[in-house]
Amino acid sequence: MNKRKWLAGLSSVAMAATLVGCSGGNSGTSAANTLTVGIYEELNGVFSPMYYESAYDGDVINLVYQALLKYDVNDELQPELATEMPEVSADGLTYTFKLKEGVKFSDGTPLTSSDVKYTFTVMADPSYTGRMSNVVSNVVGYEEYHNGDAEELVGVETPDDYTVVIKTKSAQIDALNNFGTMGICSDEQFDYVKGDTTEIESNTDQPIGSGPYVLKTYDKATGASLTRSETFEAEEGQYSVENIIIKKTDTSTEYDELANGNVDLLPNMMEQNKVGTASLNENLTFNHYTRAGVGYLAFNTVEGPTADVAVRQALSYATDRQSFVDSFYAYDEASDEVKDIPLGYVPQAYWNPVSNTMGDYVTGEKEIAGLTTYEYDLEKAKQVLDQAGWVVGADGIREKDGQKLTIKFAATEENSVLETLIPMITKSWKEIGVELKQTTVDFNTLISMIADDSQLSDWNAFFLATGYTGVADTDANINYGVTADGKPDPNNYARINDATLNDALNKGYNTADAAVSEENYLIAMERSSELVPYLPLYGNEYFDLYNVRVKGLETSPVHTWSQAMDKVTLE
Numbered sequence: 412m413n414k415r416k417w418l419a420g421l422s423s424v425a426m427a428a429t430l431v432g433c434s435g436g437n438s439g440t441s442a443a444n445t446l447t448v449g450i451y452e453e454l455n456g457v458f459s460p461m462y463y464e465s466a467y468d469g470d471v472i473n474l475v476y477q478a479l480l481k482y483d484v485n486d487e488l489q490p491e492l493a494t495e496m497p498e499v500s501a502d503g504l505t506y507t508f509k510l511k512e513g514v515k516f517s518d519g520t521p522l523t524s525s526d527v528k529y530t531f532t533v534m535a536d537p538s539y540t541g542r543m544s545n546v547v548s549n550v551v552g553y554e555e556y557h558n559g560d561a562e563e564l565v566g567v568e569t570p571d572d573y574t575v576v577i578k579t580k581s582a583q584i585d586a587l588n589n590f591g592t593m594g595i596c597s598d599e600q601f602d603y604v605k606g607d608t609t610e611i612e613s614n615t616d617q618p619i620g621s622g623p624y625v626l627k628t629y630d631k632a633t634g635a636s637l638t639r640s641e642t643f644e645a646e647e648g649q650y651s652v653e654n655i656i657i658k659k660t661d662t663s664t665e666y667d668e669l670a671n672g673n674v675d676l677l678p679n680m681m682e683q684n685k686v687g688t689a690s691l692n693e694n695l696t697f698n699h700y701t702r703a704g705v706g707y708l709a710f711n712t713v714e715g716p717t718a719d720v721a722v723r724q725a726l727s728y729a730t731d732r733q734s735f736v737d738s739f740y741a742y743d744e745a746s747d748e749v750k751d752i753p754l755g756y757v758p759q760a761y762w763n764p765v766s767n768t769m770g771d772y773v774t775g776e777k778e779i780a781g782l783t784t785y786e787y788d789l790e791k792a793k794q795v796l797d798q799a800g801w802v803v804g805a806d807g808i809r810e811k812d813g814q815k816l817t818i819k820f821a822a823t824e825e826n827s828v829l830e831t832l833i834p835m836i837t838k839s840w841k842e843i844g845v846e847l848k849q850t851t852v853d854f855n856t857l858i859s860m861i862a863d864d865s866q867l868s869d870w871n872a873f874f875l876a877t878g879y880t881g882v883a884d885t886d887a888n889i890n891y892g893v894t895a896d897g898k899p900d901p902n903n904y905a906r907i908n909d910a911t912l913n914d915a916l917n918k919g920y921n922t923a924d925a926a927v928s929e930e931n932y933l934i935a936m937e938r939s940s941e942l943v944p945y946l947p948l949y950g951n952e953y954f955d956l957y958n959v960r961v962k963g964l965e966t967s968p969v970h971t972w973s974q975a976m977d978k979v980t981l982e
Contacts, residue, residue, distance in 0.1 A: 444653040444981055446961065448972065449660040449674035451825070452854045453631055459615040460594025461534055462541040464858055466878050470657065472594055473973035474637055475517075476620035479508050479527070479575075480591030481974065484965045486765070486882050488591060492522065492621070497591070503582035503923035506590060510573040515642040516597045517625045524569035529598030531577075532556070532564045538608045542901040545889055546593055549586070549921075551578040554895065562605065582923035585885040592880065594620065623650045623976065634658045649977040662825050669695065669956060675981075676957040676964075678972045679878075682827055683754055687745030689956045697749075702953040703765045703968035704878040705758045705773070706828060708946040709861070713906045715871045716816050720942055721799030726818070726872070727785040727946045728792035729839045732757045736949050739831050758947035759784050760936050763879045763886055765968040768929045770882075772936065774950065781937040785946065792843045801844070809844035817846045821861070821873040823854045829874060832948070861904045874948070875904075880969055884932045885920050891939050892916045905944030912938045 450467050457463045458471045460478075481491040490496060492514060498507040514522040533539060535547045535556050547553055551566030568576040577590055600619050601610045618626050623645060624637040637655045660668055660677075666685045668674040670692060680686055681702070689695045708730065710717040717723055740755035756774060758764060759782060764773040771777040801809040801816055809816040818840070822829050837847045850870070852860065860866045861873060879886055889902040893913055899906045912935055919931035939945075955966050963978040 444651075445656060446652050446654070446676065446976075446979065446981060447656040447658055447674050448676045448678065449658050449665050449668060450634070450678075451660055451662045451665060453659055454629065454635055454657065455855045455858075456616040456629060456631060458618040458626060458629075459541075459611070460596060461530065461539075461543055462612060462615050464542065464862075465855070467657070469880075470971070470973035471618070471626060471635055471637070472620075473622075473971070474624040474655065474976065475618045475622045475626060476594035476596070477514075477622045478592045478594050479510075480587070482592070482881070482969045484967045484970045484975065486967055486969050488587065492595060493591075497587070499587075503586070504579050506577045506579075506586065508575045508577070508591075510575065512573055513644070514621050516599075516619050516621050517640045517642055518597070518600075518619050519642055520597060520599050522595065522597070522621045523572040524575045525572070526595050526598045527575045528564070528567045528569050529603065530593065530596045531567045533596070533603060533608060533611060535564050536605060536608050538606055540608070540612060542889075543593070544894065545900065546589055548895055549579045549581060549583055551580055553580075556605075581921045583885075583920055584922055584925065584928040585881070585883040585920065588881045588883055589885070596620070624655060627654075632659065645977075651980050652976060655976070662827060666956075669958070672958065675961055676955065676972060678953075678955045678966075680954045680956050681740075681754065681951045683740050683742050683745075686754070686954045686956065687742045687749060689954075690746035690749040691744065694959055695956060696959050697957070698955040698964060698966045699752055699952050700967050701765055701774075702878075702951050703763065703880070703882075704876055705761060705764060705950045706874065706876040706948045707761050708948055709873055709875065709905050710944055710946075711867060711871045711905065712908075712942075712944050714867045716811075716814060716818065717871045719799060719811075721795050722801070722816065723943045723946075724783075724785075725792040725795045725799075725801075725843060726836075726840060726845065727943050728788045728795065729843050729845070730785075730836055730946060730948075731787040731839060732785075732946075732948055733787065735832055735835060739828070739949070740951065752952055755949050755951040758950045760940055761877075761890065761945040761947040762936060763882070763884060764950050765879065765882050766884045767882050768925065769884045769932055769936065772933075773947075779933060779937060783937075783940040783943070785940075785943070787839075789839065789842055796843060803844045807841070807844060808846045815846065816844060817848055818871045819869065820847055820849045821857055821870040822849050822851045823857050823874075824851055826874070828876075828948075832874065862901065867906075873904075882969060884928070887932065887935060887939075888916045888920050891935070891944065907939075907942060907944035909938065909942055912942065 454467050455465050457468050477492050479493045480488045483489050494509045531547050534543050535553050552564050555561035556564045566578040597619050623643045625640045627636045627638045629635040634657045669677050710723045736755040758773050759775050760773050762773045764770050801811045804810045889900045892900050915931045915935035919928045922928050960982040962980045966975050
């Protein structure tokens with residue numbers, strides 16, 4: 412399934428040459444041939460395809476690593492490490508990839524089928540703690556390797572150095588994206604032994620990939636720099652940018668840095684004042700596209716007052732999302748061209764809005780009769796709480812069974828979305844008898860907090876945004892679903908676990924029939940809207956703002972700047 416990324420700010424995540432027929436080379440740090448990209452959150456330094464969570468770390472991974480397949484600017488899968496699209500068996504259970512010969516990792520070691528098997532095997536390891544286990548959980552032999560005594564993941568076969576055969580237990584609607592877009596790691600970087608992934612997990616800031624760039628420097632506070640890999644052989648005219656700097660910027664000054672030339676590119680922008688102002692600057696230009704993601708509120712479904720579905724429903728009715736969108740996405744000044752581009756909308760569901768089959772239901776272009784969409788209604792919110800036994804106390808705050816209806820909201824710093832949202836919901840939630848208590852942390856602390864079961868008592872709600880890396884529906888299985896052992900998926904931060912929902916998700920995913928998949932995902936969408944572990948807050952158009960000296964940058968919903976560097980040149 413798609414490997415989602417987290418962004419802050421808009422997020423909550425966001426979030427991309429050479430001589431002919433020879434290595435990219437590295438002739439120093441020429442400012443004229445250096446692209447500086449501004450981001451407003453710190454890199455977390457987890458530069459491993461198997462372990463990263465943040466979209467900002469994902470940009471480094473896109474530059475350093477390669478996958479078997481890659482999305483192009485038309486959001487279609489194309490071969491990357493593979494010589495061609497894989498051969499798929501008639502029953503949809505076996506995928507045969509042929510690898511390009513002569514590909515090398517940045518340390519000079521050759522990339523072969525053994526490295527593909529190693530990458531998949533680590534994610535199947537019993538000690539693996541990352542979030543990518545769903546990539547391999549349907550591979551033949553996964554349970555035997557993960558839970559048993561098997562010494563090999565038998566479903567990934569390597570008949571020769573340049574052939575990989577992946578065998579699955581059942582047909583899956585998104586298997587090609589699932590396997591194909593996974594970054595491939597070197598099996599020689601670490602001494603891997605089954606049952607001990609400690610060394611791999613503790614050295615994720617030392618990436619060795621086969622991609623066009625290598626990590627040169629990294630500092631958590633300031634960002635990272637990359638330079639062209641000496642072992643990467645680019646096609647003629649591709650990857651002409653020699654150096655890339657990913658720079659931590661402040662949201663209050665990032666536009667000035669762009670306008671002054673200290674930054675060349677601000678990707679994934681959605682703030683109307685910056686987009687509008689940039690559109691009037693003759694030295695700047697932009698790309699725009701539907702964002703492959705949504706901003707949302709998540710509710711803790713296992714501890715505290717939000718474990719009560721009635722509370723989640725009431726909070727959803729008491730959140731005026733349309734007013735938020737109208738306020739946050741209103742242009743002050745902008746070019747006529749930009750004024751004709753709608754910036755934001757209220758999603759009908761927490762789902763991938765660029766999905767080939769379900770995206771139109773998210774954006775509201777299609778409707779589902781049974782979907783609960785939570786239009787703003789304070790009286791409805793009060794009614795839901797009354798019926799659930801939450802009684803208004805003397806101080807105006809509701810109580811039930813001795814528990815006050817106090818919502819501990821985990822917020823991130825310097826977040827323009829929350830600067831607009833928090834005052835709105837503080838007021839409207841208070842009107843229905845809810846007290847909001849805000850705790851502010853940095854973005855990476857929030858990610859750690861919500862992923863840690865031992866910290867579930869520390870929060871009831873938070874805001875994030877999901878960025879999807881594909882155009883299928885199957886991210887819903889990790890957003891809402893459970894793992895093979897029946898526990899909430901590591902990406903299911905709300906910890907929702909519902910039998911009806913799980914059944915529909917599994918049926919939607921474990922089929923090669925598109926019609927059957929859509930039918931079941933519609934059921935899952937309806938059920939998830941009733942349970943409302945996540946309330947979609949906004950969807951939006953994304954703008955990549957950049958200096959006119961940057962040429963050839965072609966981006967789209969799932970083809971980000973860090974995946975689009977092949978055609979970029981600098982004047």
